[in-house]
Amino acid sequence: MIEIKNLVKTYNADTIxxxxxxxxxxxxxxxxxxxxxxxxxxxxxxxxxxxxxxxTPSSGSILIDGTDxxxxxxxxxxxxxxxxxxFVFQDYSLMPVLTAEENVEFxxxxxxxxxxxxAARSKxxxxxxxxxxxxxxxxxxxxxxxxxxxxxxxxLASKPKLILADEPTANLDSKATSxxxxxxxxxxxxxxITFVIAxxxxxxxxxxxxxxxxxxxxxxxxxx
Amino acid sequence: MITKIAWRNLWRNKRRTITSISSIFFxxxxxxxxxxxxxxxxxxxxxxAARFYLGYxxxxxxxxxxxxxxxxxxxxxxxxxKKILSDQNIKGxxxxxxxxAMAATDTxxxxxxxxxTEPEGEDQLSKLSLKxxxxxxxxxxxxxxxxxEGLANYLGINVNDTLALLGQGYHGASAAELYKIQGILxxxxxxxxxxxxxxxxxxxxxxVSATNMLNSYILNVHDNRLVDKTVEELKTKLDLDTYEVxxxxxxxxxxxxxxxxxxxxGKLMTYILYVVIAFGIFSTILMMTIEREREFGILIAVGxxxxxxxxxxxxxxxxxxxxxxxxxxxxxxPILLYMENHPIHLEGAQGEAMAKMGMxxxxxxxxxLDIIWPQAVLMAVIMVICTIYPIIHVARLKTVEAIHx
Numbered sequence: 001m002i003e004i005k006n007l008v009k010t011y012n013a014d015t016i017x018x019x020x021x022x023x024x025x026x027x028x029x030x031x032x033x034x035x036x037x038x039x040x041x042x043x044x045x046x047x048x049x050x051x052x053x054x055x056t057p058s059s060g061s062i063l064i065d066g067t068d069x070x071x072x073x074x075x076x077x078x079x080x081x082x083x084x085x086x087f088v089f090q091d092y093s094l095m096p097v098l099t100a101e102e103n104v105e106f107x108x109x110x111x112x113x114x115x116x117x118x119a120a121r122s123k124x125x126x127x128x129x130x131x132x133x134x135x136x137x138x139x140x141x142x143x144x145x146x147x148x149x150x151x152x153x154x155x156l157a158s159k160p161k162l163i164l165a166d167e168p169t170a171n172l173d174s175k176a177t178s179x180x181x182x183x184x185x186x187x188x189x190x191x192x193i194t195f196v197i198a199x200x201x202x203x204x205x206x207x208x209x210x211x212x213x214x215x216x217x218x219x220x221x222x223x224x
Numbered sequence: 225m226i227t228k229i230a231w232r233n234l235w236r237n238k239r240r241t242i243t244s245i246s247s248i249f250f251x252x253x254x255x256x257x258x259x260x261x262x263x264x265x266x267x268x269x270x271x272x273a274a275r276f277y278l279g280y281x282x283x284x285x286x287x288x289x290x291x292x293x294x295x296x297x298x299x300x301x302x303x304x305x306k307k308i309l310s311d312q313n314i315k316g317x318x319x320x321x322x323x324x325a326m327a328a329t330d331t332x333x334x335x336x337x338x339x340x341t342e343p344e345g346e347d348q349l350s351k352l353s354l355k356x357x358x359x360x361x362x363x364x365x366x367x368x369x370x371x372x373e374g375l376a377n378y379l380g381i382n383v384n385d386t387l388a389l390l391g392q393g394y395h396g397a398s399a400a401e402l403y404k405i406q407g408i409l410x411x412x413x414x415x416x417x418x419x420x421x422x423x424x425x426x427x428x429x430x431x432v433s434a435t436n437m438l439n440s441y442i443l444n445v446h447d448n449r450l451v452d453k454t455v456e457e458l459k460t461k462l463d464l465d466t467y468e469v470x471x472x473x474x475x476x477x478x479x480x481x482x483x484x485x486x487x488x489x490g491k492l493m494t495y496i497l498y499v500v501i502a503f504g505i506f507s508t509i510l511m512m513t514i515e516r517e518r519e520f521g522i523l524i525a526v527g528x529x530x531x532x533x534x535x536x537x538x539x540x541x542x543x544x545x546x547x548x549x550x551x552x553x554x555x556x557x558p559i560l561l562y563m564e565n566h567p568i569h570l571e572g573a574q575g576e577a578m579a580k581m582g583m584x585x586x587x588x589x590x591x592x593l594d595i596i597w598p599q600a601v602l603m604a605v606i607m608v609i610c611t612i613y614p615i616i617h618v619a620r621l622k623t624v625e626a627i628h629x
Contacts, residue, residue, distance in 0.1 A: 045628075054525055055624045075529060082527020089627075093522040097232035102225075109225045110527050158527070 002028040002051070002162070002194070007060035009046050009217075020046040021057070022217035030161070031192040033185060035205045038214035044198040045166055047214065051196060052085050052164045053077045064162075082110055086155025086193075088165035092147040094139040100126060100150045101135035107157040125153035129183050145176025152183060156193070165197040169204055181207045226532055230539035233512070241544060244508045248548025249555070251501040252599050255494045256556045259595045260563065262490045264588035266483045270448075272584060273479060274472040276350045276412050279442035280451050281471045283308060283317075283462065288439055289470060294323050295395055297437040298467070307461045308441060313454040315446045318345025319438040321428045325391030325399065327421065329379050336375060336421045338389065340428020341442075349444040352409060352422070359383035359407030366424050368406035374418035376408045383408060389421065394434035401431055412584050494599075498606055506610040509541050513614035520618055521626025534615045538608065545607035549600045557596065563589035 009021040020043045028034060036044045049055035051062060053069055062069040064084075072080060081087075094103045104122040113121075126132050129149040131142075139147050148168060155163050165184075169177040185207060188195050197204055205211050213221040234241045274280050282289075285298035300319050308317045321340040326333055343362035347353045353361035362370055369387065381387060386402050393399035403423065411417035429435050445451055455471045462469060473480045513520075520533055568587040570578060575585030 049624050052525070054627070078524060078527055078529050081525065087522075087525055089522065093519075095229065095519070095523075097229055097236065102228075106225060107526060110529075110532075154526070 001030055001065065002026075003063040004028075004051075005061050005063065007047075007050065007062065008058045009043075009050060009055070010058045013058065019217050021050070023060070024217070024219055026212065026219060028194060028196065030194055031188065033188045033195045033207070033209045034197065035208035035211045036196060036198045036214060037200065037205055037211055038220075040200075042214040043217040044214050046217075048164050048166055048196065048198050051162075052087060053081050082107065083158055084160050084162065086158065086160040086163040088148070088151050088155050088163065088168045090167035090170045092139070092144070092151045092171075094147055094150055094154070096139055099136050099138055100131065100142065100146075100153075103139070103150055104153045104157050107154060111158060121157065122153075125156055126150070128156075128187070129153045130179065143176070144171050145173070145179065148172060148176070148180055149183065152180070152187075156187065156191075160193065162194045162196065165195065165199075167199055167201075168197060169199065169201045174203075177201065177203055226536050227539055230536045231543060233536070233540055234543055237512075240508060240511075244505055244544050245548045245551070247501050247504050248545060248603060249552045251497055252549055252552035252603055253556045253559075255497060255599045256552065256560065256596055257563075257589075258490060258494060259599070260560050260589040260591065261587060262487060263592065263595055264564070264567070264590040266487070267590055268584060268586065268588045269479060269483065270472065272413055273476055274448070276352075277416060278472050278475050279349060279440075280445045280448055281443040281455050281458070281469060282475060283441040283443070283458070284439060284468050284470070286464070286466055286468050289468065289475070292322075292439070294392055294432060294434075294439075297321070297394065297434055297439050300436050300438045304441070304462075304467075308443065308458065310461065311454055311457055313445050313447055313450050314443055316345055316348050316444040317441050318342040318349075319425055320346075320440045320442055321425060321432070321434065321438050322440070323391060323399075323428070323432055325389045325421075327375070327379065328388045328390065329381055329385075332379050334375065334378060334419070336371075336389070336419050337416070338391070338421045338423065338428060338431070340423050340425045340431070342425050343422075345442070345444075346422075349442065355409040355411060356407050357410050359405070361407060361409075362422060362424055364424055364426075366406065367403075367427050369403040369421050369423045369427075370407035370409055371405055371422070372417040372420040373408050373410045374414070375420065376405070378418065381405060387421070389431070391432070393432040394437065397433040399432050403427075498602060502606045502610060505541075505544070505607065506613070508544075509537070509610050509614050510617070512540065513537060513617055517621060517626045517629050520621055521623050521629070524621070524623045525627060530619060533618050537614055537618065538611050541607045541611045542604065545604050549603050553596055553600065557591065560589055560591035560595075564591040 004024055004026040007021050007024040011018045011020055024047065036047060038044055046055065050057050056070055095106065098106060101122045104125055105118040108118040108121060123132065123135065126135050129152050131146050131149050134142060134146060139150065142150065169180060172180060181204065184195055187193055199205065211223045212219055285296055288296045305317060308314060319342055323338050325336055325338050327336040343364055347361065357373055359370065376382065383405055385405050387405055388402050391399045411420055429437060445454060451471045455469050458469045523533060524530065567589065570585040570587060578585040
């Protein structure tokens with residue numbers, strides 16, 4: 001379970017302070033499929049960055065299974081992210097010089113997993129996201145929807161408990177969005193992986209189990 | 225995987241990578257050629273001096289080199305020769321007795337240097353017999369002389385003509401004799417070419433009234449890079465209170481200074497060339513780093529520790545360096561081999577200027593790995609140095625800012 005306590009993030013504290021997160025309190029249960037929504041600049045991305053350990057809060061804390069996420073050194077945090085959190089970005093952010101299966105294997109390589117295991121899991125994950133036949137393709141040869149599927153497979157490679165997705169459907173057409181959401185929901189239900197998705201996309205909100213609305217750095221509404 | 229990514233990253237912008245590799249290629253080729261020409265010239269200077277006159281080392285009566293008097297001679301003996309030849313690096317040793325005299329024809333006179341030598345030993349060192357342009361080379365029994373072409377031209381004399389030599393003999397004796405010219409040679413050292421008179425050792429000993437006396441043993445060696453070691457070993461075998469053993473570098477310190485000064489100047493020029501190239505490479509590597517800031521941010525976000533990114537950057541620059549260096553060696557070494565075997569013969573004013581300085585008017589190159597490997601190491605070091613700032617840049621990268629850059 002993720003427990004967010006009195007989370008505050010203030011940028012430019014020494015000059016003109018901008019409060020990106022204003023005393024956010026939230027609990028996310030294991031296996032949730034949560035959409036974080038709100039207008040641009042409302043604090044969605046900052047929230048995701050802090051939840052993913054990419055950024056640090058000005059005050060407050062995030063407890064994951066009772067342990068303070070940010071009570072780690074920078075190096076430990078990188079390892080923690082590698083082993084426990086998967087990221088999906090709006091623009092896919094795949095390594096352009098690696099094939100689809102190499103992109104998926106890359107995270108496992110960072111974990112020093114055996115080659116055979118990496119290859120088998122990479123194949124399994126690409127098949128799970130519906131592009132098992134595209135493993136040898138470089139990202140530039142794939143459509144946006146296919147690249148985002150590779151990104152999801154990559155995020156799943158390290159068997160994380162939590163996947164954070166920042167506008168994952170923003171660059172996809174309706175069909176690709178629908179297919180991607182099917183895959184994510186399926187993984188969420190089958191593997192009990194927690195998804196937290198920052199989005200503007202109504203289609204994502206429609207498929208989410210819970211929608212959390214942000215405005216001016218505060219949670220203004222939570223819908224189940 | 226990191227190595228694979230680094231390698232593939234190089235070819236994301238082929239044109240830029242090829243431009244960087246080309247700049248390294250041309251810099252190293254140019255540096256190799258410059259250094260090869262320099263070292264070839266030094267080799268030529270040393271060869272001219274050592275092989276045609278000084279020898280690679282000499283043994284004298286102690287103090288002779290400071291006071292080259294006709295009275296400062298030593299006795300030739302088999303025992304001394306055996307001691308000298310016992311060193312494995314010594315290929316041969318022969319005696320010389322040199323003196324100065326006035327050469328005269330019926331109309332002209334000129335100061336000359338008389339080199340009394342053992343013709344076979346002299347020929348083994350300097351291949352003088354191949355320099356004969358007229359007549360024949362000396363034999364050990366010969367009582368005739370051979371002279372430099374420049375001297376023959378000046379005096380207007382030819383083979384079979386007679387030359388009068390007048391000088392000072394051993395311990396104040398007068399030395400005067402008529403000698404028949406049996407050959408004319410083109411000495412590679414232009415100064416020698418204009419003033420040298422060669423005769424056999426017994427002939428000169430008779431001329432200066434110094435039977436069985438010498439002023440030098442001239443040593444030829446198998447490996448001229450081991451001369452200093454050979455000299456040191458000889459010093460342990462000979463009585464240093466009576467004899468002095470000197471390498472060519474000690475015999476001609478002014479040449480050593482000239483070579484060292486010129487070598488340092490050449491190296492400085494090479495370093496300047498490399499600094500210019502280094503800035504180009506640095507800007508390429510920095511650009512490759514800055515334009516991938518977001519990518520690095522993503523890599524850090526998904527769990528790649530920074531030291532692996534540093535390793536990737538270092539490998540990328542070393543790949544560029546290695547390809548540039550390897551291609552320059554592959555292309556450069558055959559060029560050096562060709563140039564070593566086909567030196568540039570200078571003609572006209574340049575050739576004359578070199579001749580006036582006492583050197584053969586030839587630009588020699590040398591094809592030695594000792595010239596190539598320092599350039600390769602230097603270039604590799606430059607590549608590493610050029611990667612330091614990009615690594616610092618990545619070390620300072622803020623992940624969130626990089627992802628959203």
